[in-house]
Amino acid sequence: MQDDFSQxxxxxxxxxxxxxxxxxxxxxxxxxxxxxxxxxxxxAHHAPSVGFSQPWNxxxxxxxxxxxxxxxxxxxxxxxxxxxxxxxxxxxYLSLKLEGIMDAPVNLCVTYDxxxxxxxxxxxxxxxxxxxxxxxCAIQNLWLAARAEGVGVGWVSILDNDxxxxxxxxxxxxxxxxxxxxxxxxxxxGKPDLERAGWLPRLPLNDVIYxxxxxxxxxNGWQKLQRKLNGS
Amino acid sequence: MQDDFSQxxxxxxxxxxxxxxxxxxxxxxxxxxxxxxxxxxxxAHHAPSVGFSQPWNxxxxxxxxxxxxxxxxxxxxxxxxxxxxxxxxxxxYLSLKLEGIMDAPVNLCVTYDxxxxxxxxxxxxxxxxxxxxxxxCAIQNLWLAARAEGVGVGWVSILDNDxxxxxxxxxxxxxxxxxxxxxxxxxxxGKPDLERAGWLPRLPLNDVIYxxxxxxxxxNGWQKLQRKLNGS
Numbered sequence: 001m002q003d004d005f006s007q008x009x010x011x012x013x014x015x016x017x018x019x020x021x022x023x024x025x026x027x028x029x030x031x032x033x034x035x036x037x038x039x040x041x042x043x044a045h046h047a048p049s050v051g052f053s054q055p056w057n058x059x060x061x062x063x064x065x066x067x068x069x070x071x072x073x074x075x076x077x078x079x080x081x082x083x084x085x086x087x088x089x090x091x092x093y094l095s096l097k098l099e100g101i102m103d104a105p106v107n108l109c110v111t112y113d114x115x116x117x118x119x120x121x122x123x124x125x126x127x128x129x130x131x132x133x134x135x136x137c138a139i140q141n142l143w144l145a146a147r148a149e150g151v152g153v154g155w156v157s158i159l160d161n162d163x164x165x166x167x168x169x170x171x172x173x174x175x176x177x178x179x180x181x182x183x184x185x186x187x188x189x190g191k192p193d194l195e196r197a198g199w200l201p202r203l204p205l206n207d208v209i210y211x212x213x214x215x216x217x218x219x220n221g222w223q224k225l226q227r228k229l230n231g232s
Numbered sequence: 233m234q235d236d237f238s239q240x241x242x243x244x245x246x247x248x249x250x251x252x253x254x255x256x257x258x259x260x261x262x263x264x265x266x267x268x269x270x271x272x273x274x275x276a277h278h279a280p281s282v283g284f285s286q287p288w289n290x291x292x293x294x295x296x297x298x299x300x301x302x303x304x305x306x307x308x309x310x311x312x313x314x315x316x317x318x319x320x321x322x323x324x325y326l327s328l329k330l331e332g333i334m335d336a337p338v339n340l341c342v343t344y345d346x347x348x349x350x351x352x353x354x355x356x357x358x359x360x361x362x363x364x365x366x367x368x369c370a371i372q373n374l375w376l377a378a379r380a381e382g383v384g385v386g387w388v389s390i391l392d393n394d395x396x397x398x399x400x401x402x403x404x405x406x407x408x409x410x411x412x413x414x415x416x417x418x419x420x421x422g423k424p425d426l427e428r429a430g431w432l433p434r435l436p437l438n439d440v441i442y443x444x445x446x447x448x449x450x451x452n453g454w455q456k457l458q459r460k461l462n463g464s
Contacts, residue, residue: 002381002382002416003382004382005244005247005248005380005381005382006240006244008238008240008241008244009240009241009243009244009247009248009380010244010380010381011241011244012237012238012240012241012242012243012244012245013244013245013248013376013377013380014271014275014377014380015237015241016237016241016245017275017278017373017376017377018275018278020278020280022280034454038437038454038458039246041437041441042437043246043249043250045435045437045440046249046250046252047372048252048254048372048375048387050387050389051426051431051432052424052426052427052431052432052434053432054434054435054440056440057440057441057442057446058440058441058442059442059443059444059445059446060441060442060443060444061444062444063444066444066445077357077358080357080358081357081358084352084357085352089352093354096354098354098355111446117432120316120317120321122325122328122330122426122431123330123387123389123390124389125309125312125313125316125390126309126312126313126389126390126391126392126393127389127391127393129364130389132361132364132365132368133364133368133371133409133410136364136365136368136369136372137368137369137371137372137375139365139369140279140280140368140369140372140373141249141372141376143280143369144245144249144373144376145245145246145249148237148241148242148245148246149234149237149242150234150235150236150237155280155282155355157282157355157356157358157359157362158355158357158358159358159359160358161358161359168445168446169445169446169447170446171446174446177365178365184234192284194283194284194354195284199283199284199354200283200284200285200349202284202286203277203286205270205273205274205277208277208286208288208289208290209273209289209290209292210289210290210291210292211291211292212291212292212293212294212295212298213291213298213400213401214289214291214343214400214401214402214403214406215401222266222270226270226274
């Protein structure tokens, strides 16, 4: 089974992983054909889920009035969060483009239903949060499929979930997990926006890997391999 | 940008998404070469993260004694959770193979560090859970890359996180998110284990999609498209 993916198939997966971006600024207005949208949602639906509970729902939003309300929630939350920091960081924060709610032709709210196939869900009894984790895996599948289809996705998390519940009529027991903006783009940037803006650097892979227990690194061999991987 | 993926590259991504399995039973003992493991971890490290916070760590575990302790935690939790259901469901539950901790050559604990690049992380101020969501996206990247490399991954969630903290010396402020078993496999099953066992069915995609607001389905056009997608 080690070679059931051709080199081109492997490349396709890695290309999606490495060229996927959190898109805020390059949306085109062209609509996404239904069959493309459906392939992307089907990819999400084939994510792993704890106890095969498939606890996700996808609310597709195109209505302008709905999106305007969501954008207002974003604006309130952005203003509120900017109070947590001082200038010059605050001004820089407020100058960043952080959402494409009105620019992207499709918005998508992904939700978690803790009651799906419950109450006993295999594998969710010790760590109940695993239900939410499944929904996040679905979102990542969706993001990668969208990338391969040329569709940009931006996750807007500067929002009040109570606003989302009210705007989208989401029941009390359902948890909004992600609010995504989707659309074709003029281009995908080579690096994440916040890396390009010099806000934060990408960590060396070696810094986040430990061996056998927390905090134990294992120097040279892996560092060498990593340099090889980076082509340097 | 709509056609920057060749059909073969797209196929590679979708093949990984649709043939990925949560593996418990088919592990081979062959070790995973470091360069393969590194490509898989690098895929995880290129996941999206809120505010580019990259809040993950990866603890690679091969030590048998460590794994034996983790397996004991699994056994205690499985026994405990089985008390929540009655026969015949309980017996069926206990007969399922739910982990490959000792079978797989590599175990991996993925953790979340809420302090990484904090306290102000862009996009995490309104919905603090988005930090954990980033780690889950990384896990799904890892899972897909592993599949393309022929490496099976099984997520063991029937565990006590306090046991994990103690066994792996994880500090109090770090949150264990996933405990994964990884290794080459004899084969990947065509369907999820719990679907094959008749425990739960896969939901029709149409059942989890709403339009404009919660609960609003939009019948026929999408159902037709879905049948086309399913090749029926």
